[in-house]
Amino acid sequence: MTQCRFDDGTDEDDDFPEWEDRVKANVAGEVRRRRKERGWSAQELAERCEQLGHPIPRNVIANMESGRRANLPLVDVMVLAAALKTYPACLIFPVGYVEETQELPFQQLVPTWEALRRFTGEEHVPGYDAGLVPDFERHASLVRTALAGLEEEERARFAAKTATSRAQQEEADRQRAKYGDQAIAAKYRLRILRRELREEGAVTPDLPPALNDVDPPEPDTDTDTTEERL
Structure with missing residues (x-):
């Protein structure tokens, strides 16, 4: 029997394990379930972990599961999750297999689905700092918008060239201008966002080749030096 202190300051004796034991039990139970679902022995799972570059011996896996x-x-x-073709968060919070869990010591039990969403940052927690994650999500969204605009613009350009009537050509030209503007707007916002990220000291994500013109060209230091000498 252990003692848990709840958020309201009260203590209550119960038969639930401490928080860290619950987390380990969640992981152990989900590893065992997924391993058996694949028909693997503990040794086979250990071999897959070793193939990933981080050996976890069979007896260690067996002791964990028990x-x-x-x-x-x-x-x-992290390695067990990769070996089992899932995400680490899904081992810690086995949604659908563990109904409730604790997020932190002394806290009330909460639905595992809610705990997972807060763990991954899907659900905002007041006062928590998400770092640059929202900026990177916005970056990914702008990249998708820009690429979609460029693709649709190219389709409209082809439709204009192959139009069989003036009306079709005019409609294709309107679509081409519409999607072209969409791509330009997304690329402009991307340029500003990437500049702000660099000012924060962050490394900006790589861009696909179609968006290589988003970042302004780097100054030619050799040319600048030559001009200064002149």
Whole structure:
């Protein structure tokens, strides 16, 4: 029997394990379930972990699944998830297989689905800092918008060339201008966002070749030096 302190400050004796034991039990149970679902032995899972470059011996996996392992390093969770073709968060919060869990020590049990959403940042928690994640999500969205605009613009350009009537050509030209403007607007916002990210000291995501003109060209230092000498 353990003692849990809840958010309202009260203490209550219960038969639930401590928070860290619950987390380990979630991972162990989900690893065991997914391993058996694939028809693998503990040895086969161990071999797949070794192939990924982080060996986890069979006896360590067996002890984890049976609850005899005292600790559970994060790196092991990451490799076990990759070996089982899932995400680490899905091992920690097995949605649909564990109804409720604790997010932190002394907290009330909450639905596992809600805990997972807060863990991944899908659900905003007041006062929490998401870092640059929202900016990178916006970056990805702008890239998709710009690429879609360029693709549709090219289709409209082809439709204009192959139009069999003046009306078809005019409609295709309108569509081409519409999607061209969409691509230009998205690329402009991308340029500003990438500049702001660099000012924050962040490394900006790579751009697809079709958007290589988003970033302004780097100054030619050799040319600048020559001009200064002149």
